[in-house]
Amino acid sequence: MGRRGKPLRVLMIAGGTALGAIVVAALWIWSTPGERGPSGGFEPFCWPAGLATVPSEPRGRVNWMGHWLGEDKRESLVREVAAEFGFLHQGIEVNLKFPQEIMGSRGHLETARFVAAMIRSGRVEWDVLWLEPRTYEYVAEELSDPDWGAKHLVDFREIPGFAETQKPFIIADPAYRNQTGGILTGPYIEGYYYALWYNQDVARRLGLTIKPAGMTFEDLLGYVRAVAEYNRNHKEGVAAFYESSDWVTMEILFQRLVKSLLSFEEGKREESSPEKLAALRRTLAAFEALGRYDPLIASHGENQWFATRGLVLNDAALFYVNGTWMYSHWRGMNPEKMKKMAPVELPAFGETDHYLGGYLPTWAVMKATANREHAIDLVMFWSRPAIAEKWVRYTKNPTGLRGHLASPAWSSDVFERFVEDVGRRYVSRVDYSSTAGYLLGRENWGLQREIEAELILILTGETSAEEAYDRIMALCR
Structure with a gap:
């Protein structure tokens, strides 16, 4: 290549090194801190559907009330998702706090009182709420309104593509939406x-x-x-x-x-x-x-x-x-x-x-928030096959998300056998x-x-x- 080839070769090497660093960084964020795949290597990296490149978005913020602090790999999954979402949405600041950090304690009743007070005040401090059916019920009691969700929460049935991310019975069976005032507040991540x-x-x-x-x-x-x-x-x-x-x-x-x-x-x-x-x-x-x-x-x-x-x-x-x-x-x-x-x-x-x-919805999005679209994007980010696979592997519990096609070969302990046996015996009943x-x-x-x-x-x-x-x-x- 002569004199002209050497600088070009140096440039190619430098460029390849930089690209490799980016890929390694992405792999590190995508993987669990300290968690490795079955072969001992990193978890395989894949871009979520529709995200072929890192998007450039206006500066924004999502105030997210987390869940599962101190609950082993459930907490790990929350922190992974926060890191992944932040990496892929460079313009959005993810403000993740757990109920213990927000209210000083963690409980359905305490959370319900906090949410009810926020609604009464008219000031939405948290865009994404931890809100399971039991919490929804307590908020309804606090507000004396069983249908408060339809007034204050995003109904994810209206979000394009959401229905396709959930297992069919979640969408078809009214019992699920009836738990939360007739609406679907978010993805049914947790099966139990x-x-x-x-x-x-x-x-x-x-x-x-x-x-x-x-x-x-x-x-x-x-x-x-x-x-x-x-x-x-x-x-x-x-x-x-x-x-x-x-x-x-x-x-x-x-x-x-x-x-x-x-x-x-x-x-x-x-x-x-x-x-x-x-x-x-x-x-x-x-x-x-x-x-x-x-x-x-x-x-x-x-x-x-x-x-x-x-x-x-x-x-x-x-x-x-x-x-x-x-x-x-x-x-x-x-x-x-x-x-x-x-x-x-x-x-x-x-x-x-x-x-x-x-099956439980874990998070809900407040309607009256300036960060509504970013909050919806974050909750939809949970609604992916990759999350379904990680959830089952990390927690050994079922999920309402589509994407988990087969049960692993569980039976190494009494807990795994119980989940496998109940799932086989009763299926979706x-x-x-x-x-x-x-x-x-x-x-x-x-x-x-x-x-x-x-x-x-x-x-x-x-x-x-x-x-x-x-x-x-x-x-x-």
Whole structure:
């Protein structure tokens, strides 16, 4: 190439080096910090659809209320998405803060009060909210308006391309949008099943073998009776159930028992019926039977859920009723102690072809924000096949996003087997109602907390099933 070729060659080498640096930087941002692919290398980099180049946009900002702080790889996924979105949208500042940083605590009720106050003030400080159905319900109670979402939140059914990112049943089944006032507030990233978690060390100490599936209420009552017998003969006792004051998770067991007496379709329908009232009466009587054995942890009235959710890891209780997300909570707290915990199917009054679980929208976008379009872009950024794959791999939970085509070869531990078995047995016939509408009708949707209060009174022996039933009926419209 002579004299003319040498400078050209130097220029090509320099240019290639710069390009390589950009590609490596992109790969690093796209990958989990410290996370590697199956072969030990970086995760494969791919541009999201429609983004062939880094866009040049006007200076903007998205104020994003995050979720899953301290919950193992769930938090990692949030931070990855923030980094990826910021890299691909150089003109947008991503202001990610978690509820603990914004409000000083993390909880559905605290978040709902914060959101309701923001709406009342007319000042939108957070464009993207952490908003699950339970939080939506609490905001509705704060505002005395079950349809507040239609007034203040973006309905993602109206966003072009959104429907194609969700699994078909999410769009087709009205039960999902009915959880949030008749609108779809965002992508259904999180799938879950409810479980009866038990501490395997405690079970061994009690000499109990817990059924992994097909457990009846009589089986559960036998386990609780055995705990009471153990406590009568040992100075160091143990509770049958962990419970907290700000999240009454025994309501989950209650709902499972009620719905086990109903068909899948009837259990979802927001109408009362003689069959549902009979199921209510029978389930309250079952709770009265449990209450004869003083089943709740002694501190249940003072326990704040987020601060005390690890008590069961410390052998304070045999059972805890909650979702499969507890895998990430406990793994984030203490990976070794988490290995004590095993999930099994919730008991029922008889055989059923449906189960308790579902899919949750995690974020919502406020309508009245100057950053609305950027906020929508961020939430749509979550609605991708790449997120579906990462979610399942990181959390070992199902997802409502399209793109996860096959289950990995799980079965290496009890948790993986549980998720795989429940998913295979019930497929999409899973449901959970965050309001009382499924039992008492849409007009009585706001009585969930009153039902929860009655359950605690029954379990602590302070009232009878019949007295609780009469009080609930007296509150109905």
